[in-house]
Amino acid sequence: MQRTVLVLNSGSSSVKYSLVQPDSGVSVASGIVERIGDNHSSALLEFGGLKVRREEAVADHAAALRLTFDLFAEVGGHLETLGLAAVGHRVVHGGPNLYRPTLVDDGLIAKLDELAPLAPLHNPPAVLGIEVAHKILPDVPHVAVFDTAFFHDLPAAAATYAIDDDLARQWQIRRYGFHGTSHRYVSHQAAEFLDAPIESLNQIVLHLGNGASASAIAGGRPVDTSMGLTPMEGLVMGTRSGDIDPGVLVYLWRTAGMAVEDIEAMLNRHSGMYGLSGEIDFRVVHQRIESGDEAAQLAYDVYIHRLRKYIGAYLAVLGHTDVVTFTAGVGENDAQVRRDALTGLAPLGIELDEHLNESPAKGARRISADKSPTTVLVIPTNEELAIARACLTVI
Incomplete structure (x- = not known):
């Protein structure tokens, strides 16, 4: 059986997900739960040529993930039978020190909480998604992958803002860059396409x-x-x-x-x-x-x-x-x-x-x-x- 990774992207009112075979590159399933916390929430799962949609109230991220697993079960795709090897979490901001894929533990979650002021719209929902998924799937490794990682080693001339240096150092102000996972992937695919x-x-x-x-x-x-x-x-x-x-x-x-x-x-x-x-x-x-x-x-x-x-x-x-x-x-x-x-x-x-x-x-x-x-x-x-x-x- 091919091993799979469940990739989660938790937003403030949504959870996007994809079940991927990293070795073959095949996406086994994908979907989204939208308008979490709303009486008119919706959930979509695409799996094996099937599309399953639910329109029902989803109270919080925990309910969203449970609904997601219910949809998998509904189409016969129990995660335990699909070779689940890890859960990967997209985290937008890793700050100055988090730039490698990192196993989730209490220490990492505390660090991500500290970074919330750098990405107040993105990191708190990601942390919430990590905490919820870890409770629901406690026996599977959870890994945080940072959107800023690819740009961690930008040349100083590109990463530095021309503001008071002491202030910038105190408050960790620099160019971090985002969409790094995409830029890394696409640049490598371009080289492969050109056979260079x-x-x-x-x-x-x-x-x-x-x-x-x-x-x-x-x-x-x-x-x-x-x-x-x-x-x-x-x-x-x-x-x-x-x-x-x-x-x-x-x-x-x-x-x-x-x-x-x-x-x-x-x-x-x-x-x-x-x-x-x-x-x-x-x-x-x-x-x-x-x-x-x-x-x-x-x-x-x-x-x-x-x-x-x-x-x-x-x-x-x-x-x-x-x-x-x-x-x-x-x-x-x-x-x-x-x-x-x-x-x-x-x-x-x-x-x-x-x-x-x-x-x-x-x-x-x-x-x-x-x-x-x-x-x-x-x-x-x-x-x-x-x-x-x-x-x-x-x-």
Whole structure:
């Protein structure tokens, strides 16, 4: 029997999960429990070609996980019969010291609690998910895998903010970077696709989903990334602002009278594409642009402008770039975003093949012109598989 790893991603009101065979790379099952704590919660499990959906109240994360295991049992997929070897937990922020896959124990949970101020929207739900899953599955190793790990060793010039040094040290303020599991996985997949040693490649990886980030990777090691102390910095995202003058925050606090909590909520949940246009689905944004919607057009233009700035900056940071890779929901599926992000960059060595870019293919593929010195790829990310394989390095 192939061993499996149950990968959990616990949010404040949801639990996403996937049962993965790390050796073969096969996803045996996946699903999500949404709107936890709501009277209209929902749960979905996809297993062996079957889809099972439940619409019922789910009081808390413990109830969500129990419901998940009930759904497995309902389709004949008892975890004890599926070779479960470990449970892997995605943890967004590992702070300055947690950057390797780590077995869960009371000491680790205490450290994660201490890191809550660095990621108040992400780490507390992750800790809750870990505690609940550990109680329900006490006899299986639980492993925390950190989203910040890949960027732990950024060069000091990239990781350091130009603020008071003593203050930064006291409060552990630096560029941590996020989506690291995805950037690591995709950069290695790009090297494999090109049949080239990863040590020989300079890469730009563009992880474009509801959350979005860019990275510059030289010889398999990241040298810069767009997200910073928190996942709010960098590219324009679905509901997050990305880069913003810090003076805006002081202005909103001092002059507009906004509370810090309200400013934080605005930057996280009511900014980005949603803040500019009221929409985060790029399919709808494109439709609205075609109908002449000026707000949608502006939101899209701001998104593309920021993306192109980062591509240009990372071309300069790397000196030369062998491959640019698009990944995640928007990056993998939106040909227009890819085209607009790279249009006019032929003098810098990047040229798309329009036919390949417009192809509806879903797997890893090249979309650059044959004459393009820089290869452009689309590679589906698979953070669940990467987390599952990271768990094996520990157990």
